[in-house]
Amino acid sequence: MTGATHRSLLVVVAVVLVAAALPAPARASLPTLAVGATTSASDTVGSGNTCAGFLDERTHLGNLGIRRVFASAGQLPPADALTCHNTYGGTLWYSFKTTCTPTAVASGGCDTQIQNIAAAMPAGSYLTYHHEPENDMTGVQFVAAFQHVYQVAKAANAAVNIVPIYMSYQWRPGSTHVTNNGTGGDDEIQDWIVPAAYADAYGLDLYWQASTRGSEPDDPVSVSADPRMIRWYNAFAALASR
Numbered sequence: 001m002t003g004a005t006h007r008s009l010l011v012v013v014a015v016v017l018v019a020a021a022l023p024a025p026a027r028a029s030l031p032t033l034a035v036g037a038t039t040s041a042s043d044t045v046g047s048g049n050t051c052a053g054f055l056d057e058r059t060h061l062g063n064l065g066i067r068r069v070f071a072s073a074g075q076l077p078p079a080d081a082l083t084c085h086n087t088y089g090g091t092l093w094y095s096f097k098t099t100c101t102p103t104a105v106a107s108g109g110c111d112t113q114i115q116n117i118a119a120a121m122p123a124g125s126y127l128t129y130h131h132e133p134e135n136d137m138t139g140v141q142f143v144a145a146f147q148h149v150y151q152v153a154k155a156a157n158a159a160v161n162i163v164p165i166y167m168s169y170q171w172r173p174g175s176t177h178v179t180n181n182g183t184g185g186d187d188e189i190q191d192w193i194v195p196a197a198y199a200d201a202y203g204l205d206l207y208w209q210a211s212t213r214g215s216e217p218d219d220p221v222s223v224s225a226d227p228r229m230i231r232w233y234n235a236f237a238a239l240a241s242r
Helices: 051-061 079-088 102-106 111-120 139-156 227-240
Strands: 006-014 032-040 066-070 091-096 126-129 165-167 201-207
Touching: 051 079, 066 079, 079 091, 102 139, 111 126, 111 139, 126 139, 201 227
Parallel strands: 032 066, 066 091, 091 126, 165 201
Antiparallel strands: 006 032, 006 201
16 A cells, blocks of 8 residues: 555564463464554545455565454444455454443443444454553453353354454553553553453564554564563463363
């Protein structure tokens, strides 16, 4: 994709399937999904976030099987995303937010939005509530909201995979948003982990071509050696092995 208002990113989403009994390795050895995420500057449908953009990514990056789509709060999956899924085999991974706060989501304040979004998702697609939540709420708030979203969405559409996606930057060693210092609070590692009964898998966003974001190196280490990935993966692999 070209132009000043949007950018094309390859997002590597590392998925730990909760059904697997996984060890907690010092260096992560990961199953991964390569996901094409063509986003606009404001993460809204249009301005580059199109199936055409995803198909163009395939010509440069190989046969990407999953298309990540981001949209405005409360918005249903757009027709363009459904066509890409049904016609071109670009399995839809839809990241959505609601118009409610996380606390209100947990108490049922946006159930109608969640139900409508889930019901519109194709079978075998992926659905994520509030991807990369670490900047916007505490771990306790996120887990409470996500558990409620999972229950409501699954009741509306049992054929959709519902997966939390975490932010690699905030899982870096020394992060103040995901802590592991034993002092309590609502942002310790364990506070961020959605229980396995309320997640079909777990994911972490890692970015290439990161200079436009200003938060990750342009020449990252391999996924298996990335300290953010190792810290996140070990936390969730330990959960899956219980």
